[in-house]
Amino acid sequence: KQEVTQIPAALSVPEGENLVLNCSFTDSAIYNLQWFRQDPGKGLTSLLLIQSSQREQTSGRLNASLDKSSGRSTLYIAASQPGDSATYLCAVDSNYQLIWGAGTKLIIKP
Amino acid sequence: DAGITQSPRHKVTETGTPVTLRCHQTENHRYMYWYRQDPGHGLRLIHYSYGVKDTDKGEVSDGYSVSRSKTEDFLLTLESATSSQTSVYFCAISDLGVTYEQYFGPGTRLTVT
Numbered sequence: 001k002q003e004v005t006q007i008p009a010a011l012s013v014p015e016g017e018n019l020v021l022n023c024s025f026t027d028s029a030i031y032n033l034q035w036f037r038q039d040p041g042k043g044l045t046s047l048l049l050i051q052s053s054q055r056e057q058t059s060g061r062l063n064a065s066l067d068k069s070s071g072r073s074t075l076y077i078a079a080s081q082p083g084d085s086a087t088y089l090c091a092v093d094s095n096y097q098l099i100w101g102a103g104t105k106l107i108i109k110p
Numbered sequence: 111d112a113g114i115t116q117s118p119r120h121k122v123t124e125t126g127t128p129v130t131l132r133c134h135q136t137e138n139h140r141y142m143y144w145y146r147q148d149p150g151h152g153l154r155l156i157h158y159s160y161g162v163k164d165t166d167k168g169e170v171s172d173g174y175s176v177s178r179s180k181t182e183d184f185l186l187t188l189e190s191a192t193s194s195q196t197s198v199y200f201c202a203i204s205d206l207g208v209t210y211e212q213y214f215g216p217g218t219r220l221t222v223t
Contacts, residue, residue: 100152
């Protein structure tokens, strides 16, 4: 059974720092991995989707990498801003269902 | 934002009562999903639909049923609500299935007392 873990559960950093969020999964047989952002009281917004054949995807200050063999993905956020404060979730497409991590709550301090 | 609405946005109900949550989309997407989100569990798939009247179970389907009579509407019913079904429920849509991006509604916070 696929399991997805995100560590740490919470992270607080000063504005301007570069940071890395981690996502690990137990079964490497995935079709893709997706990163989402969730703001309090709101729905989820898709940030990046990495197909299983890809190693990374970039969007603006965000870069996501995928290493299927080790069961890991990282989300790199460059030059963090207070507006980046949110919960970040990763999900893997395993057998045509998304299996989700519990998320990392990120706080960027001005 | 993708045109997805959920109703109601908040609901408090008593144990044993039936509850129906509605998801409405204006994007004409084929796939629709119902998830629940609980602290420490991330999101878990309840049911999904791959077309009108075509639905299937997800990871945590016990106690829930769904219906999709029109492309734009996907209903989630709790036949007899229990306290363990207190959660935030999210609807999502996708044009081409889970291999592609999903777009989420704002969520419904359900409390069963």
